[in-house]
Amino acid sequence: MSKAEFVVVANRLPVDHDPDSDSGWRRSPGGLVTALEPVMRKADGAWVGWAGKPNLQVDPFDFEGTHLVPVSLSEDEVQNYYEGMSNDTFWPLYHDVIAAPRYRRAWWDSYVTVNRRFAEAAAEAAAEGATVWVQDYQLQLVPQMVRELRPDLTIGYFHHIPFPAYGLFAQLPWRRQVIQGLLGADVIGFQRVADAGNFARAVRRVFHYETKATGIRVPNGDGTTRKTIARAFPISIDTESYIELAQRDDIKARAAEIRENLGNPKKILLGVDRLDYTKGIRHRLKAYGELLNDGRLSVEDVVLVQVASPSRERVEAYMQLRDEIELTVGRINGDRDTMDHSAIRYLHQAYPREEMVALYLAADVMLVTALRDGMNLVAKEYVASRVDNRGVLVLSEFAGAADELGSALLMNPHDIGGLKDTIVRAVDMPAAEQGRRMRSLRKRVRENDVERWSQLFLSALAKAKEPEVGA
Ligand code: GDG
Secondary structure: OOEEEEEEEEEEEEEEEEOOOOOEEEEOOOHHHHHHHHHHHOEEEEEEEEOOOOOOOOOOOEEEEEEEEEEOOOOHHHHHHHHHHHHHHHHHOOOOOOOOOOHHHHHHHHHHHHHHHHHHHHHHHEEEEEEEEEEHHHOHHHHHHHHHHHOOOOEEOOOOOOOHHHHHOOOOOOOOHHHHHHOOEEEEOOOOOOHHHHHHHHHHHOOOEEEEEEEEEEEOOOOEEEEEEEEEEOEEEEEOHHHHHHHHHHHHHHHHHHHHOOOOOOEEEEEEEEEEEEHHHHHHHHHHHHHHOOOOOOOOEEEEEEEEEEOOOOOOOHHHHHHHHHHHHHHHHHOOOOOOOEEEEEEEEOOOOHHHHHHHHHHOOEEOOOOOOOOHHHHHHHHHOOOOOOOEEEEOEHHHHOOOOOEEEEEOOOHHHHHHHHHHHHOOOOHHHHHHHHHHHHHHHHHOOOHHHHHHHHHHHHHHHHOOOOO
16 A cells, blocks of 8 residues: 555544454444545545454555554553553543542553554554644654654644643653653644643643743754644534434434423433543432422423443443442432333433434433533534524533533533522523524534534644744
């Protein structure tokens, strides 16, 4: 295969292993895949990533127009690099230590080894002068490793989760290595302006490098410096595809059927999250349970549908969270259900996208109560799906989406009293106000869709590589 002009490096390949299909692979639907598809096709692209199963040794292959380069992980590496360092150290640390991060030297060693393997695969796949775009916190060392192997390349990095305040980041025993790893990129993208600010502060505190606006001066080691850009590029969704789904007759009929099956409640409240402690599912249940106990809401009128899709089921904190949530749901339903009405319809399952859009269309109130979230695409998907300009989005200030979606009902999920009042306000909101707010939210999500996100990032990257005036 000829070398690629554009290389994406992500923890996961955009395909899942599927022994039942002809090719042995099935495209995994995801925002990133959709966002990058046009660029990949145009630019003769390659995608470096893990196929999702341990010990799978597969040679690079072409799949639906993309050159895929599988990186193999052993059983131990899945445990140490992925479930350990990525999901039990970086994930909780970067989400404001909502759960306690664990610092294990063996996990870190595995993280370094695996990051090097990804960097080598990327360096091998890239043509002379190509662009490499590294994705997310599992691969923070890859930018600098690629730079050392291939100084001719243009390197971008996008961080999908929050970057924490220095007071928290400073806990990381390997904070110097991580910052150095990221600074290997020409452009480092974050979800929020605040994340980029936290990163720049960490760079100043750890290395004392000069930062000015979005620029960071990084020494080359020979007395010269180069400029790295660290700034916000808020990610989005493929808005048009949600609009199309929401306009389909079968999906509209399914939304009506869902309402019917739930006993035609006056109001349907909805939560859709990976079952993760960052998403504030417990806070949401607490507020809702209290509203039922107080008599401010009644199961005769409202129902909460909570889709909690299974996630990271081998990590201890996630097993515990699942137990707690299921205990709480059981208690609320046990106390409040009647023979005809259920307080909460809890679904620990994943659904096809069509069903998700039907749920969005059926939901009068969407509850996004994350305690910390890089962006939260569910909020944007709900808004995009409301082609009828109805429905109310309750949105946590701690989700990146709050920076753009100011016409939602913004709230602090830690303030249970405030959350309760906001839920009641959403349930009672007159149609005219719903329409006003929803139109303004929809405008935003139509303007900033995921294709625009990737264009903005890639044009900033192209510009960053132009020679500096006066340098
Ligand atoms: C990370 C950051 C950032 C969920 N359940 C089902 C299902 N989903 C889909 C949603 C949405 C996606 O998964 C979840 O995206 P989020 O953005 O809400 O959250 P994370 O998974 O934590 O994503 C986050 C994102 O990266 C992108 O940068 O926004 O802050 O944490 O698309 O719809 N989809 C289907 N069935 C389900 O049951 N089909």
